[in-house]
Amino acid sequence: MDPMPSTTVRPMTPPTVWLARGRHAGPAAEDVLRRHLQHLKDRGVIRDHLELPEPEGAHERVFEARWEVDGTVTVRARLALAHGSAAGQEWVLAAEAERPWDLRWPSPTTMFWPDDPDAAWDHEADADLRLRDINPLPPDDKDLRRVLRGAARSAWSVHVVVHEAMTPDALGRLPLARLLPPGLRHRVVEHRAAPHQLRAVNWALREFGVQVPRGGAVVLPGSLAPDDYDVDACSVRSVFLDGSEPSELIDALTRYVASPRPLPEGADGVLTALREDWHLLTLEEELARERALVAMYAEALEAMTRSRDLYREAAERANEALAVYRESSAALPEPPTAEPPQEVSSGSPLQQLTRSFGRFKATAKFRRPASSAEPDGTEGGSGG
Numbered sequence: 001m002d003p004m005p006s007t008t009v010r011p012m013t014p015p016t017v018w019l020a021r022g023r024h025a026g027p028a029a030e031d032v033l034r035r036h037l038q039h040l041k042d043r044g045v046i047r048d049h050l051e052l053p054e055p056e057g058a059h060e061r062v063f064e065a066r067w068e069v070d071g072t073v074t075v076r077a078r079l080a081l082a083h084g085s086a087a088g089q090e091w092v093l094a095a096e097a098e099r100p101w102d103l104r105w106p107s108p109t110t111m112f113w114p115d116d117p118d119a120a121w122d123h124e125a126d127a128d129l130r131l132r133d134i135n136p137l138p139p140d141d142k143d144l145r146r147v148l149r150g151a152a153r154s155a156w157s158v159h160v161v162v163h164e165a166m167t168p169d170a171l172g173r174l175p176l177a178r179l180l181p182p183g184l185r186h187r188v189v190e191h192r193a194a195p196h197q198l199r200a201v202n203w204a205l206r207e208f209g210v211q212v213p214r215g216g217a218v219v220l221p222g223s224l225a226p227d228d229y230d231v232d233a234c235s236v237r238s239v240f241l242d243g244s245e246p247s248e249l250i251d252a253l254t255r256y257v258a259s260p261r262p263l264p265e266g267a268d269g270v271l272t273a274l275r276e277d278w279h280l281l282t283l284e285e286e287l288a289r290e291r292a293l294v295a296m297y298a299e300a301l302e303a304m305t306r307s308r309d310l311y312r313e314a315a316e317r318a319n320e321a322l323a324v325y326r327e328s329s330a331a332l333p334e335p336p337t338a339e340p341p342q343e344v345s346s347g348s349p350l351q352q353l354t355r356s357f358g359r360f361k362a363t364a365k366f367r368r369p370a371s372s373a374e375p376d377g378t379e380g381g382s383g384g
Contacts, residue, residue, distance in 0.1 A: 065112065159220040166195055
């Protein structure tokens with residue numbers, strides 16, 4: 001079942017990629033990043049990190065880091081931090097490993113941001129929600145519908161609605177995020193519905209084709225739901241809010257995250273920057289890049305040389321053909337001189353009448369009597 005079909009075909013999220021997006025609501029986010037990255041490098045948790053120079057007119061500051069998981073698997077990660085605003089600074093994180101991502105690996109978020117309880121980086125980018133805390137649903141039904149509608153259409157985070165069958169104790173009021181695998185911990189937004197809100201919650205979720213079981217939970221489909229999204233597989237009938245591990249919910253989240261899904265809006269550019277604009281290179285990687293550049297330039301030069309030789313050969317053949325044509329033209333006899341074309345009578349009726357009148361005048365002049373004739377018509381002579 002696909003409760004929110006889309007007509008736009010988007011590139012799929014590679015299984016080696018881990019993505020997250022949020023907002024730092026506190027001051028001096030750049031300093032927080034710099035201090036934490038250097039602290040982890042000094043401890044040997046990450047191999048190295050780099051802050052890229054900010055070009056003139058740029059709208060974000062970029063940090064890179066690399067580390068190893070399972071001893072030999074290299075992870076490269078890139079965090080782009082937007083310039084500050086009244087709401088804070090939005091950040092986008094993309095990490096890619098050398099093999100498909102294991103949710104047991106450390107969260108890439110904690111490689112850039114400190115995981116302290118009072119850290120201010122864990123706000124959702126588009127809403128007033130927290131990634132590491134419980135988000136109680138609003139008591140007003142209209143606000144509740146607005147929050148759930150935004151959650152059900154989210155693309156970057158995974159939203160879960162948990163219904164409290166009864167008012168929980170102190171352990172039950174702790175966020176479930178702390179019990180999730182590291183790879184899920186900072187990608188999940190937990191919404192809590194009070195015991196009396198079940199009817200209002202399910203009414204708001206009807207348009208998305210999902211329901212929350214009483215005392216259970218449901219993983220919302222999001223705007224980019226997997227093609228094989230199954231409501232039953234993403235629903236949990238019972239979540240015990242007693243501090244124990246929510247194994248059924250973890251299984252549902254794991255299935256959801258592992259399903260092939262399109263990249264969120266804007267993530268394709270983030271992933272391209274991670275892969276093609278990476279600067280934190282080891283010596284071996286720098287040598288490999290230089291060798292690749294040399295090979296590319298050599299191939300381009302060879303192609304240019306080949307094109308030049310082909311052009312030269314084509315020009316020589318054209319010159320040869322032109323010389324043969326000139327020789328054959330010189331050997332041909334002179335063509336006969338064409339007789340001038342006869343004049344073709346043409347003209348308007350007025351012109352023809354004018355020419356006829358001219359001929360008439362000439363004839364009349366030729367026929368005029370001699371001037372020696374007497375006026376009376378007799379010839380002059382001597383009398384007899």
